[in-house]
Amino acid sequence: MANCCDHDHTPKPRQPQDACCASEAASSCCAAPSPLITQIGEPSDSRAASPAMESSSLRIEQMCCPTEEGLIRGKLQHLAEVHAMQFNLLNRTLLVEHQAGAAPRVIAAIASLGMQAQPLAAETRVRIEQMDCPTEERLINDKLAREPGIEALQFNLMQRVLTLRHRPEALEPALQAIRELGFTPQLESGDGQRVPAEPVAEGLPWRLIGAGVAAFAAELVHFTDSAPEWVVALIALGAIHTAGLDVYKKGWIALKNLNLNINALMSIAVTGAVLIGQWPEAAMVMVLFAIAERIEAKSLDRARNAIRGLLTLTPEQATVRQADGSWQALEVGQVSIGSVVRVRPGERIGLDGQVTEGNSTVDQSPITGESLPVEKTLGDTLFAGTINQGGALEYQVSAAASNSALSRIIKAVEEAQGARAPTQRFVDRFARIYTPLVFLLSLAVAVVPPLLLGGDWFEWVYRALVLLVVACPCALVISTPVSIVSGLAAAARKGILVKGGVYLENGRHITHLALDKTGTLTHGKPVQTDYLALAADAEGYRQLAASLAARSDHPVSLAVASAAQQQGVGLLDVQGFEALAGRGVCGAIAGQRYQLGNHRLLEELGLCTAEIENRLDELERQGKTVIVLSDEARALALFAVADTLKDSSREAIASLHAMGVKTVMLTGDNQHTAQAIAAQVGIDEARGDLLPNDKLATVEKLLEQKGMVAMVGDGINDAPALARADVGFAMAAIGTDTAIETADVAIMDDDLRKIPAFIRLSQQTAAILKQNILLALGIKAIFLAMTVTGHATMWMAVFADVGVSLLVVFNGLRLLRK
Numbered sequence: 001m002a003n004c005c006d007h008d009h010t011p012k013p014r015q016p017q018d019a020c021c022a023s024e025a026a027s028s029c030c031a032a033p034s035p036l037i038t039q040i041g042e043p044s045d046s047r048a049a050s051p052a053m054e055s056s057s058l059r060i061e062q063m064c065c066p067t068e069e070g071l072i073r074g075k076l077q078h079l080a081e082v083h084a085m086q087f088n089l090l091n092r093t094l095l096v097e098h099q100a101g102a103a104p105r106v107i108a109a110i111a112s113l114g115m116q117a118q119p120l121a122a123e124t125r126v127r128i129e130q131m132d133c134p135t136e137e138r139l140i141n142d143k144l145a146r147e148p149g150i151e152a153l154q155f156n157l158m159q160r161v162l163t164l165r166h167r168p169e170a171l172e173p174a175l176q177a178i179r180e181l182g183f184t185p186q187l188e189s190g191d192g193q194r195v196p197a198e199p200v201a202e203g204l205p206w207r208l209i210g211a212g213v214a215a216f217a218a219e220l221v222h223f224t225d226s227a228p229e230w231v232v233a234l235i236a237l238g239a240i241h242t243a244g245l246d247v248y249k250k251g252w253i254a255l256k257n258l259n260l261n262i263n264a265l266m267s268i269a270v271t272g273a274v275l276i277g278q279w280p281e282a283a284m285v286m287v288l289f290a291i292a293e294r295i296e297a298k299s300l301d302r303a304r305n306a307i308r309g310l311l312t313l314t315p316e317q318a319t320v321r322q323a324d325g326s327w328q329a330l331e332v333g334q335v336s337i338g339s340v341v342r343v344r345p346g347e348r349i350g351l352d353g354q355v356t357e358g359n360s361t362v363d364q365s366p367i368t369g370e371s372l373p374v375e376k377t378l379g380d381t382l383f384a385g386t387i388n389q390g391g392a393l394e395y396q397v398s399a400a401a402s403n404s405a406l407s408r409i410i411k412a413v414e415e416a417q418g419a420r421a422p423t424q425r426f427v428d429r430f431a432r433i434y435t436p437l438v439f440l441l442s443l444a445v446a447v448v449p450p451l452l453l454g455g456d457w458f459e460w461v462y463r464a465l466v467l468l469v470v471a472c473p474c475a476l477v478i479s480t481p482v483s484i485v486s487g488l489a490a491a492a493r494k495g496i497l498v499k500g501g502v503y504l505e506n507g508r509h510i511t512h513l514a515l516d517k518t519g520t521l522t523h524g525k526p527v528q529t530d531y532l533a534l535a536a537d538a539e540g541y542r543q544l545a546a547s548l549a550a551r552s553d554h555p556v557s558l559a560v561a562s563a564a565q566q567q568g569v570g571l572l573d574v575q576g577f578e579a580l581a582g583r584g585v586c587g588a589i590a591g592q593r594y595q596l597g598n599h600r601l602l603e604e605l606g607l608c609t610a611e612i613e614n615r616l617d618e619l620e621r622q623g624k625t626v627i628v629l630s631d632e633a634r635a636l637a638l639f640a641v642a643d644t645l646k647d648s649s650r651e652a653i654a655s656l657h658a659m660g661v662k663t664v665m666l667t668g669d670n671q672h673t674a675q676a677i678a679a680q681v682g683i684d685e686a687r688g689d690l691l692p693n694d695k696l697a698t699v700e701k702l703l704e705q706k707g708m709v710a711m712v713g714d715g716i717n718d719a720p721a722l723a724r725a726d727v728g729f730a731m732a733a734i735g736t737d738t739a740i741e742t743a744d745v746a747i748m749d750d751d752l753r754k755i756p757a758f759i760r761l762s763q764q765t766a767a768i769l770k771q772n773i774l775l776a777l778g779i780k781a782i783f784l785a786m787t788v789t790g791h792a793t794m795w796m797a798v799f800a801d802v803g804v805s806l807l808v809v810f811n812g813l814r815l816l817r818k
């Protein structure tokens with residue numbers, strides 16, 4: 001490509017990954033890479049059921065453009081064994097679902113295209129219904145650590161899902177090892193399209209009620225002395241058996257693996273109570289424990305499903321146009337990409353797609369949290385789960401149901417729930433030391449006073465058992481994840497996608513926020529306001545500038561191009577067009593070289609004069625952005641464009657300042673314009689004239705000096721700076737995969753007020769975390785003291801354990817309503 005300008009420059013990196021397509025002229029080949037599912041044959045749901053299917057994850061270094069994707073897809077489509085493909089150009093990976101054993105043929109087929117496919121370790125999601133406590137996690141972790149071929153484990157206790165990274169042949173032995181621990185692992189299909197977990201067998205828990213009645217009867221008979229003691233014992237045993245068999249089973253497995261979870265503690269305590277003849281009490285304790293566990297499980301399900309609940313927003317069917325032009329209702333899972341779907345007013349939209357006919361407004365609040373309806377017309381994007389309001393629409397489906405923006409959001413939140421927030425890590429570490437300590441202490445209480453001080457054996461063994469139950473760390477351990485998960489769900493419902501508990505916990509510490517100007521504070525759609533020809537041929541210059549500007553998708557160029565279009569200016573042919581990062585554009589028209597760009601470019605070309613500088617100054621102080629058209633010898637014309645501030649920006653900045661957050665605007669635009677806009681919106685400090693790399697450098701400098709630095713941008717041009725900041729916010733992330741992937745916090749719409757809302761939520765989450773830890777430890781401490789001094793009974797112990805667990809769970813769930 002001809003280099004039409006005489007100075008050094010680097011093309012603006014649109015995305016860090018698309019190194020293969022460097023200039024704008026070639027931009028047709030690097031549409032934002034998006035994971036794309038190609039279905040061949042049956043719909044996705046039948047995949048998991050078919051046992052002979054296997055999936056291979058391949059890394060293909062040479063695959064970075066959609067052209068290569070097309071090549072590979074074309075080739076693999078002809079292999080009968082291949083069932084589905086999912087390309088990810090960003091990571092250069094390809095997920096192929098194929099018949100078992102076909103992996104070598106798939107790799108060979110790719111090799112025949114001159115590309116090397118390297119198999120990555122497989123990832124399998126395993127659902128383990130019984131795994132909901134960190135003690136179980138440790139049990140599984142210890143066991144699988146000894147299995148060969150297992151590379152990594154990731155636990156998500158809230159979802160009860162274990163993600164295994166393993167060599168293909170290592171899966172079956174690993175599942176067997178999990179079964180040996182008494183769990184039932186179930187394989188999940190990898191497309192994230194699991195239906196919301198069915199509520200566990202609704203209806204009355206008759207077993208529990210029966211056990212409760214028996215325990216009560218035992219207590220009554222014992223109290224009134226109306227029957228011999230063996231009758232009491234019999235009734236009590238019945239209650240313990242009915243309510244506590246599961247507890248005993250789980251407890252036994254834990255004990256066998258040298259692990260003391262609450263089930264083991266309860267089993268020991270109840271057995272102990274039975275051995276010292278406290279029949280009715282043992283029964284009551286077991287029943288109470290079982291009831292509390294059940295309530296706790298239900299409440300946790302609520303938190304767990306708060307996110308999943310969003311998926312139920314998508315309707316099950318969509319009305320799809322058939323080849324003969326008729327319309328037919330189909331399951332959304334069976335609608336293929338490219339189909340045309342019709343949606344009536346008031347109906348929910350079933351799939352992502354682009355409008356092909358009709359005008360309407362759409363309520364996007366399920367995704368963005370913003371209830372103000374959005375206008376949709378030809379070419380606009382629709383999202384699954386949103387609600388069509390005014391008129392009928394037809395749209396062309398752009399993503400499979402399992403890959404819609406909404407399902408990807410849900411997947412991201414679920415992954416975030418798997419990662420541990422700092423408080424949770426602390427609590428886990430604490431519990432790891434605490435539990436054995438308590439066990440030793442109980443042992444001492446049981447043995448030392450009777451042996452050395454002549455205490456009563458029954459008395460002290462009983463106290464030791466009570467102590468064991470009181471001191472169980474379950475409430476403490478559950479208190480953090482339930483709060484974090486509730487907070488993440490509450491944020492998602494507001495249209496704020498938080499990619500990890502860490503950010504939710506730390507967001508409140510943000511002291512400085514760096515903001516991108518264009519598209520973040522402003523609408524990013526400037527319009528041309530002034531045109532000034534510096535020499536005779538005014539119409540000719542307009543046409544030259546428009547011809548260059550029309551080739552660029554930079555907002556400033558777009559404004560100039562569209563103004564010319566409105567005035568009916570025709571476009572000329574441009575040779576050797578180039579975009580000059582942070583400067584402008586250049587190209588040759590009719591053999592002459594022209595540049596259209598900012599002051600920096602003009603200076604670099606050596607074409608600036610004092611007169612031009614005065615004009616620039618004047619316009620820039622009004623908050624306008626000016627670009628200059630020049631040929632090889634001189635400047636020809638000035639074009640000023642102005643962007644409008646978003647109404648919400650000023651309010652957002654004021655809220656941030658009220659929270660004590662300092663704001664800095666970073667922009668590639670010139671310093672005068674930057675200052676004018678900063679003053680309008682109330683920002684503390686403006687830094688203009690930044691080249692794309694300077695933004696990263698500025699964030700790094702802020703990080704060195706200041707407390708916690710956050711950055712907000714559109715997530716594409718600003719990706720490096722966003723990634724470097726302590727917390728990176730991407731705006732208007734809906735529908736842009738890169739933004740969702742690079743940001744720590746993705747804001748679905750373009751409303752800056754979501755940042756103060758996020759900080760507020762972070763403060764509330766932190767407060768609840770603190771309350772929960774104090775609650776758990778405080779109540780335990782009181783009961784501990786009562787136990788050692790002999791004032792506590794087993795009943796109280798059960799309250800101190802499961803009762804407190806319930807308290808912290810309910811307290812955590814309060815966040816769901818924020």
Ligand SMILES: Nc1ncnc2c1ncn2[C@@H]1O[C@H](COP(=O)(O)OP(=O)(O)OP(=O)(O)O)[C@@H](O)[C@H]1O
Binds near residue numbers: 517552557584668
């Ligand atoms: N393709 C282009 N067409 C016209 N002007 C351009 C172009 N590229 C850069 N410029 C000029 O250079 C300036 C800096 O551009 P740059 O892309 O670095 O920042 P920006 O994205 O406009 O601003 P912000 O940093 O606020 O998002 C622009 O304000 C514009 O004047």
Ligand SMILES: [Cu+]
Binds near residue numbers: 599603613
């Ligand atoms: Cu100058």
